[in-house]
Amino acid sequence: MKLLLQNKAFFHLWVAQLFSRMGDGILTTVIIFLVGSITQDPLMIGFVLFAQLGPSAVLGVIAGTIADRFPRQLIMIGADLYRTVIVFLMLANYDSVSILIFLVLMEGIGTAFFYPARSAFISEIVEKKKIVEAMGISQSTYFAMSMIGPSIAGFLLLLDNLALVFIMDALTFLLSSFFILLASLYHKSLPPNLHKSEKPFLASVALGIQVIFESEPLRLVILMILPFMVIAGALETNYNALLLKTFQMNGIQYGMSEAIMSGGAIIGSIWVAALLTKKELGHQLLIVTVCIGMLMLFVAPLHYLLPVTGLSLVYIWCLTLGLLNGTLNTIINSLFITITPPQYRGRGVSLLQAVITVGLIGGILFGGWVAQNTNVLVTITGAGILMILFALLFPWIKGYKFSTVTNSEQNNKTLKEVQ
Secondary structure, eight states: OHHHHHOHHHHHHHHHHHHHHHHHHHHHHHHHHHHHHHHOOHHHHHHHHHHHHHHHHHHHHHHHHHHHHSOHHHHHHHHHHHHHHHHHHHHHTTTOHHHHHHHHHHHHHHHHHHHHHHHHHHHHHSOGGGHHHHHHHHHHHHHHHHHHHHHHHHHHHHTTOHHHHHHHHHHHHHHHHHHHHHHHHHSOOOOTTSSOOOSOHHHHHHHHHHHHHHSHHHHHHHHHHHHHHHHHHHHHHHHHHIIIIISOOOHHHHHHHHHHHHHHHHHHHHHHHHHTTSSOHHHHHHHHHHHHHHHHHTHHHHHHHHHHHTTHHHHHHHHHHHHHHHHHHHHHHHHHHHHSOGGGHHHHHHHHHHHHHHHHHHHHHHHHHHHHHSOHHHHHHHHHHHHHHHHHHGGGSTTHHHHTOSSOHHHHHHHHHHO
16 A cells, blocks of 8 residues: 555545546446336346446447547546536436436446546556556455445435435546546656557557457457456356345345455455465466356355355355455456556557456346356356366467566567557
8 A cells, every 4th residue: 555655646546536436336326226216127227237338348449549649637537527517417307217328328438438548547657566556456446436435325315315416426526537637747747659649540549459459468368358257247147146035135134245245355456466476467367267266166055055054154255256356357457457558558448348348248148048047056156167167278278378478578579560
């Protein structure tokens, strides 16, 4: 945590993330509550979630290209101010489901531009050897606010004053933009021509995709991540059913398990920097996925032990899953940013996010279909077996060694060849 105290630019960016993620959490909770209350239709709630995720998958590379061509702090400030306006439009139309979902889509566009710029900006203001630590702090903040934001939204909804809820949400985005401005004031000048491009915009988009896919380390990281995200999506779509139906948790027990898992994710994100000093990031990615796969295999024995042990082992399972989830997210983001050339990091991060989003959506749909035709335990166990197999087979793929190099000469060689 010394990084927060020593680097004032990163400290102010971290404070901005606190408010930004809080705003995301409040907004998502309030919109789902409103749409669910008005329609009583789970499909409409699904539309809300797809409206949030869709723009990042569709516009990701375009947003990343803009982040590589223009000052990233200005993009973040603009995205926050844009989302502030959208929140006030939601306040004026909160009784119309169709308009709300459309505005969620519009807000998702702002988010699609914000996050590639933020991740790439971190790599600008933090030394290369501190990137893993910075990503750990960022991920722990993400998980903490994902838990705190909805809690704040729930409290505000109890006051039965929707105007106050939306105003508070808009305020979080305004505060985020203010602290990003402070971060930019402490930020040293950028390296020459980092944001300058002589190529037309569409050519820059194509070049970014070309560089990433022709770079063996980056291509292999994407190939590593995609199947893992599909399997993670299958786990995510069955996780709630596992706790509520298979393990028969009541509301209080379920809430406690969610808090325990979120706490584990926060701890996993913070301690990951110390854990990753002994091995290359690519190796660590596979080790953590094997551990997650083994944890998924344990759900069946856990179910049969439940009458003897009660929920104590389930809570330990949730804590472990949270620890591994926080560690995995930090490894993925750190690995991709570290091996992506600085002038392509906006496009790299956005493409990574698009791959993760598509993989999760595919896994959610596939996992739901499998669970319908079998059951939750079989689905999660099968997904765990697949995750372990992918992790064990991947090192045998030609060129795997490049995916574990954090300062790869291969990247620089590919970049020169493409240019």
